[in-house]
Amino acid sequence: MRRENVFWMALLVIGAAALLWRSAFTTEGMGREYVRAVPVANGRWTQSDPATYGEYQGAEAALPAQTEYQFSLPRTIGLWLAAFFTLAIFSFLFGDNPFYKVAEAVLVGVSAAYWMVIGFWDVIVPNLVGKIWPALVRAWAMPGLSGPEAEPSPSYIVVLVLSVMLLWRLAPKGGWIARWPLAFIIGTTAGLRLIAFLHGDFLVQIRNTILPLAVIDGGVFDPWLSLQNLLIVVGVLCCLVYFFFSFEHQGAVGATAKAGIWVLMITFGAAFGYTVMGRIALLAIRLEFLLDDWLWLIDPTGRRVAALLAGGGLG
Amino acid sequence: MKQTGPLLITAAGGFVLIVAYFIPFAQNWGELAAIWFDILAAVAFILGGGNLLKTHLKRISDRARGWGYSGVVVVSFLATLFVGLVKVGVNPSAQFPDFAWSGQYRQMGSAFWYLFQYAFTPLTATMFSLLAFYIASAAFRAxxxxxxxxxxxxxxxxxxxxxxxxxxxxxxxxxxxxxxxxxxxxxxxxxxxxxxxxxxxxxxxxxxxxxxxxxxxxxxxxxxxxxxxxxxxxxxx
Incomplete structure (x- = not known):
């Protein structure tokens, strides 16, 4: 075995042992999930709402035989799985490895099925099956379906046929059949986007750019707001000149286009800054998950304060 | 037929939506076309899932390099699909307690929620957070x-x-x-x-x-x- 692999293996074993020790043999503990049983539908069944370790300890201290707050083994396993997935993805920073590949494979499988399930329950059942066969959907999954929504619409049989044609693409022969529904998707996308972008972007942005260059507020000239408006109008025009390729960018046009590039560079710089901030925020959330939810090393929201008091951790 | 039919459908679908925007009488057509579009987009997800399954099953069958990871993809895909479609662990809605399938498929505590909470969310969030390192590294070099x-x-x-x-x-x-x-x-x-x-x-x-x-x-x-x-x-x- 290569020395590097031995090193990493040893590190993993030590890490796992430390986690087990902390989890099982320390008073603080770590990585446990608790739930609160909430009766639903007049007590016909119970729903398990998330609870904190502090709430559990508080309830135990008040009434040791209580059953409202309980330790949840499935959710604890889920928490450890989430921690494993988080660390497995982060392990890619050291290079491609089997842990990362497993996590990546799980992500691909789960996310593909996730969107399929959402499409099925949110769109296909109410909008397709519900339109063709409302009685079935009402008796099966949507008992609240009523009124005009519950009337059968035979025209939806066309969509059903188009759907089957689209799925035909999976068949070994006759893949061209899927072009018809694909053509519908592309046509409607083009139509929707054309209108949406003309109305929502093109016209609105032009309208918003037509600003007063001399702002008079309460009879007094506002030089700062006037300058801001002037910069916006000039900035937009300069950028548009840069996007305009029917003229060669020379002379006055070239100088204007150059100013447009500068405005665009500032825009890209701001976009870059915000993207970095967004990613770092996500990273902070993941680290907080590891340190707070899983390892119980930090407690910024005081979820385990009651536990420390009850266990004498602060004393 | 293979070319003309799709061209006519594309033009009809698109122009109906454009015309519907300007003519109040035809606005229902636009709404109908938009719903049809949503349905076909949802079916496209099924097509995507089917294609994913087909590709990875072939890799497993061919014992292609890394076929074990394809096995993980297939298992996680089928497990999520099953618990989501069958609503495993979903209680009926409180409004209609006698209808076993009336509960929300994303109900807290259900198996689908469990996979979303403990697999989908940490994996996607960590994957995106990983970009913080690569953006910083790329920026430093570029x-x-x-x-x-x-x-x-x-x-x-x-x-x-x-x-x-x-x-x-x-x-x-x-x-x-x-x-x-x-x-x-x-x-x-x-x-x-x-x-x-x-x-x-x-x-x-x-x-x-x-x-x-x-x-x-x-x-x-x-x-x-x-x-x-x-x-x-x-x-x-």
Missing amino acids: FRAKNVEAVLLLGTAFIILLGRTFAGVALTSWIDPDVWAGFAYFTGLRLENLTVYIMSVFNTAGNRAIMIGIALGIVATSLKVLLGIDRSYLGKD
Whole structure:
């Protein structure tokens, strides 16, 4: 075995042992999930709402035989799985490895099925099956379906046929059949986007750019707001000149286009800054998950304060 | 038939939506076409899932390199699909307790919620957070203040990053009229204020121009598709 692999293996074993020790043999503990049983539908069944370790300890201290707050083994396993997935993805920073590949494979499988399930329950059942066969959907999954929504619409049989044609693409022969529904998707996308972008972007942005260059507020000239408006109008025009390729960018046009590039560079710089901030925020959330939810090393929201008091951790 | 039919469907679908926007009488057509589009988009997810399954089953069957990971994809895909479609662990809705399937498929505590909470969310969030390292690394290697444009880009990113942090605000907090009355004219130079000016003036101007350009590009592309000038989506045969 290569020395590097031995090193990493040893590190993993030590890490796992430390986690087990902390989890099982320390008073603080770590990585446990608790739930609160909430009766639903007049007590016909119970729903398990998330609870904190502090709430559990508080309830135990008040009434040791209580059953409202309980330790949840499935959710604890889920928490450890989430921690494993988080660390497995982060392990890619050291290079491609089997842990990362497993996590990546799980992500691909789960996310593909996730969107399929959402499409099925949110769109296909109410909008397709519900339109063709409302009685079935009402008796099966949507008992609240009523009124005009519950009337059968035979025209939806066309969509059903188009759907089957689209799925035909999976068949070994006759893949061209899927072009018809694909053509519908592309046509409607083009139509929707054309209108949406003309109305929502093109016209609105032009309208918003037509600003007063001399702002008079309460009879007094506002030089700062006037300058801001002037910069916006000039900035937009300069950028548009840069996007305009029917003229060669020379002379006055070239100088204007150059100013447009500068405005665009500032825009890209701001976009870059915000993207970095967004990613770092996500990273902070993941680290907080590891340190707070899983390892119980930090407690910024005081979820385990009651536990420390009850266990004498602060004393 | 293989080409003409799809071309006519594309044109009809697109122009119905365009016409429906301008004619109140035809607005129902537009709504109907939009619902049909949503249904076909949902079916496209099924097509995507089917294709994923087909591809990975073939890799497993061929014992291709890394076929074990394909096995993980297939198992996680089928497990999520099963618990989501069958509503494993979902209680009936409180409103209709006698209808076993009336509960929300994403109900807290259900198996589908469990997979979303403990697999999908941590995996996607961590995957995106990983980009923080790569963006920083790429920026460090690619950004060099060689000319005015690069300086503007770098400088703006620096100001925006600093201006939105506690340290950045603290750096220029000394520009305070309470420290010296003359600073009242220079408070605009404080990093948090500079960030606001950049965002509200230059960033607004640049983004507006970009959005106008994108809108024109999309209109041109959509018209080319609807009029049958661009037929690349139909393939070659």
